[in-house]
Amino acid sequence: MATALENLLVKGLNKLLRPVNCTVVGSNHSRTCFNGNFERRHEPSFGLLFDIDGVLCRGQQVLPEATSAFKKLRDRHGKLRVPVVFVTNAGNCLRQTKAEQLSDMLQFKISSDQVVMSHSPLKMCRHLHDKHILVSGQGPVRDIAKGLGFHKITTVDELRDLYPHLDCVDHSRRRMLQKHIKEKQIDHPQIDAVVLFGEPVKWERSLQLVIDTVLTNGDLNSKPYQVPKRHLPVIACNVDLLWMAEAHLPRIGHGSFLLCLEALYQKITGHKLQYTVLTGKPSEITYHYAETVLIQQVRKMGLKTPIRTLYAIGDNPATDIYGANLYNEYIGSKLLQQMSQAKSVAIGGSTSDILDSSEVESMEHNCAEIMESVLVCTGIYSKKTSLEVLEKDPVDHGHRDFHFVPKLATPSIEVHCVKEAIEEIFKRENFK
Numbered sequence: 001m002a003t004a005l006e007n008l009l010v011k012g013l014n015k016l017l018r019p020v021n022c023t024v025v026g027s028n029h030s031r032t033c034f035n036g037n038f039e040r041r042h043e044p045s046f047g048l049l050f051d052i053d054g055v056l057c058r059g060q061q062v063l064p065e066a067t068s069a070f071k072k073l074r075d076r077h078g079k080l081r082v083p084v085v086f087v088t089n090a091g092n093c094l095r096q097t098k099a100e101q102l103s104d105m106l107q108f109k110i111s112s113d114q115v116v117m118s119h120s121p122l123k124m125c126r127h128l129h130d131k132h133i134l135v136s137g138q139g140p141v142r143d144i145a146k147g148l149g150f151h152k153i154t155t156v157d158e159l160r161d162l163y164p165h166l167d168c169v170d171h172s173r174r175r176m177l178q179k180h181i182k183e184k185q186i187d188h189p190q191i192d193a194v195v196l197f198g199e200p201v202k203w204e205r206s207l208q209l210v211i212d213t214v215l216t217n218g219d220l221n222s223k224p225y226q227v228p229k230r231h232l233p234v235i236a237c238n239v240d241l242l243w244m245a246e247a248h249l250p251r252i253g254h255g256s257f258l259l260c261l262e263a264l265y266q267k268i269t270g271h272k273l274q275y276t277v278l279t280g281k282p283s284e285i286t287y288h289y290a291e292t293v294l295i296q297q298v299r300k301m302g303l304k305t306p307i308r309t310l311y312a313i314g315d316n317p318a319t320d321i322y323g324a325n326l327y328n329e330y331i332g333s334k335l336l337q338q339m340s341q342a343k344s345v346a347i348g349g350s351t352s353d354i355l356d357s358s359e360v361e362s363m364e365h366n367c368a369e370i371m372e373s374v375l376v377c378t379g380i381y382s383k384k385t386s387l388e389v390l391e392k393d394p395v396d397h398g399h400r401d402f403h404f405v406p407k408l409a410t411p412s413i414e415v416h417c418v419k420e421a422i423e424e425i426f427k428r429e430n431f432k
């Protein structure tokens, strides 16, 4: 019986021997199966990871191409024929809420098990779950944190209620704050880590209180006399600088908030803010998690054919495409990593540094052989801001901790819309 390592090496060799962009009709690994009634069933050997905004919708507006695409993906009973997972960098709502939004949008039932939010991989970071965390964002941030496994939670708004004098950008509050400053010391347990879920409504409040928390290593009653050499863990979900809503121009996202936080912290202290974990696309851990979720879908659907190719469909070269290509490189290098110990390009996103060894081991068995990146032009990217322009005069919209490599922002497939993406994938996979 072949060992796990032997299987990995065989996969690696197959990948290396496979010519780039080569579609071999009839050997596309899909297979015809028979169920108990001898009904022919054509099984896919590929899975789909969909970004949401800019691919399926623009803000609240569903794109008509998305409805057509999902008609192709469903059988005559209305069930999905191909395993599908939705991977979004949104972080200010629960998976269940996102699944309900998708069900309304696509007019069929999407389960919360098919949704990966930018914070979802934190479920696997069990060693952090016992820490008392400060959470920043908007929406049901406490419920999100609880759902991920955290149980000692303080929100930025709760912290501000305890320490109102720390939030004084608003001039109209300053008279009231003069009174509060004379009051006795506040009894509040020390904060062990900061979790940044998404962009808050009051940026100045979160910026101030997060910096205060980092500077004091979580003890807001203390006055720091020096900048901590090692500050408490800071975890950030969703590094998207921009996103595409209904407006004709891109909108600033959580990545813009992080940029402000990093710049302020460095300017104030002279030191770089260090992240313990970065989740959401393009981080490696998010694609690992998405692959694990997709494999669970394969099992639920009763498919027997192994998934060999993952297609990640997105509209943002800096996150969707970069992340998919980075993960594809990781898949390739992982197959030989026992020999080379190759390092991931992403700093702060290396899965083995973040997860328990048992989690990493269980995910090793899920590994597809290749991930293809599919870029659509219905969102943040359009032909007018084409990749040639980006390559000649690159503007780095990625996060500070992901080195900008223009090659990684180049898709393996470029199409106009999600419907064309599905048609192209079916053609490549000889799937009808």
Ligand SMILES: [Mg+2]
Residues within 6 Å of the ligand: 051, 052, 053, 054, 055, 244, 314, 315, 316, 379
């Ligand atoms: Mg998008």
